[in-house]
Amino acid sequence: MTTSTAPAPTTTVAAQARDVVRTYGRGDAAVRALDGVTVSIPAGRFTAIMGPSGSGKSTLMHALAGLDTVDAGQILLGGTDLGRLTERQRTLLRRDRIGFVFQAFNLVPTLTAQENIVLPLTLAGRRPDPEHLAHLLATLGLTDRSRHRPGELSGGQQQRVAVARALVTRPEIVFADEPTGNLDSQAAESLLGFLRQAVDELGQTIVMVTHDPHAAAYADRAVFLADGRIDGELDAPSVPAILSHLARLAAPAATGGN
Numbered sequence: 253m254t255t256s257t258a259p260a261p262t263t264t265v266a267a268q269a270r271d272v273v274r275t276y277g278r279g280d281a282a283v284r285a286l287d288g289v290t291v292s293i294p295a296g297r298f299t300a301i302m303g304p305s306g307s308g309k310s311t312l313m314h315a316l317a318g319l320d321t322v323d324a325g326q327i328l329l330g331g332t333d334l335g336r337l338t339e340r341q342r343t344l345l346r347r348d349r350i351g352f353v354f355q356a357f358n359l360v361p362t363l364t365a366q367e368n369i370v371l372p373l374t375l376a377g378r379r380p381d382p383e384h385l386a387h388l389l390a391t392l393g394l395t396d397r398s399r400h401r402p403g404e405l406s407g408g409q410q411q412r413v414a415v416a417r418a419l420v421t422r423p424e425i426v427f428a429d430e431p432t433g434n435l436d437s438q439a440a441e442s443l444l445g446f447l448r449q450a451v452d453e454l455g456q457t458i459v460m461v462t463h464d465p466h467a468a469a470y471a472d473r474a475v476f477l478a479d480g481r482i483d484g485e486l487d488a489p490s491v492p493a494i495l496s497h498l499a500r501l502a503a504p505a506a507t508g509g510n
């Protein structure tokens with residue numbers, strides 16, 4: 253399986269899970285949310301994590317992002333083994349090296365769009381690079397909205413502010429959890445187009461958890477989870493290919509009763 257004679261790709265690995273196990277609860281109530289997951293997230297690529305409800309997508313994302321610890325196995329971000337860090341070190345790592353976009357935009361209502369965007373820098377005692385900030389605002393179509401507060405912005409604009417906030421620190425990796433879940437289809441397409449652009453033009457690494465095959469089709473690769481295990485992946489995933497893979501994953505569950 254690994255005997256290809258093609259030249260080795262130059263892609264570096266941004267993050268990795270190795271044989272990761274994460275169990276919630278104990279005894280009879282224990283749920284093995286991740287059951288030996290090994291996956292690599294290539295740098296400078298857009299990876300979608302997909303799978304049925306309850307398959308472990310959020311748990312995997314939280315583990316990769318250092319938001320949660322694992323029971324066994326290893327999580328590596330760049331060369332850093334997250335299991336060896338103290339909670340405080342993990343907090344700093346998230347602040348300095350990771351960007352987050354959530355389904356709920358999580359903006360601070362009393363701050364302007366621009367203040368929200370630069371908040372991660374403000375908290376770290378760093379100053380924004382004015383050129384980078386102006387570029388983000390312009391690319392996201394937020395230049396003339398920068399002084400507005402979240403309540404004065406549409407859902408799509410608020411999510412674009414959240415994306416700018418995730419990118420402003422130039423993080424090694426951005427994790428997006430159902431980023432289009434609260435957006436109408438037009439706003440979702442524009443947001444996904446921007447994430448795609450951030451990968452293509454800025455070399456950003458993005459990992460996105462999504463239920464939506466149309467969203468996942470913007471990614472370079474879709475990785476599928478089922479019952480806490482990796483169950484296939486697709487390169488340059490098309491909507492039909494994703495749908496047929498998901499249908500295959502759903503098929504055993506229909507008879508498994510679990």
Ligand SMILES: Nc1ncnc2c1ncn2[C@@H]1O[C@H](COP(=O)(O)OP(=O)(O)OP(=O)(O)O)[C@@H](O)[C@H]1O
Nearest residue numbers: 276277283285303304305306307308309310311312
């Ligand atoms: N805090 C928790 N306590 C107990 N069980 C949990 C907890 N969080 C998740 N689980 C369980 O772990 C499994 C994986 O959950 P997870 O949220 O990672 O799945 P998911 O694929 O992201 O699901 P969804 O698509 O519905 O958001 C599920 O069976 C879930 O019920």
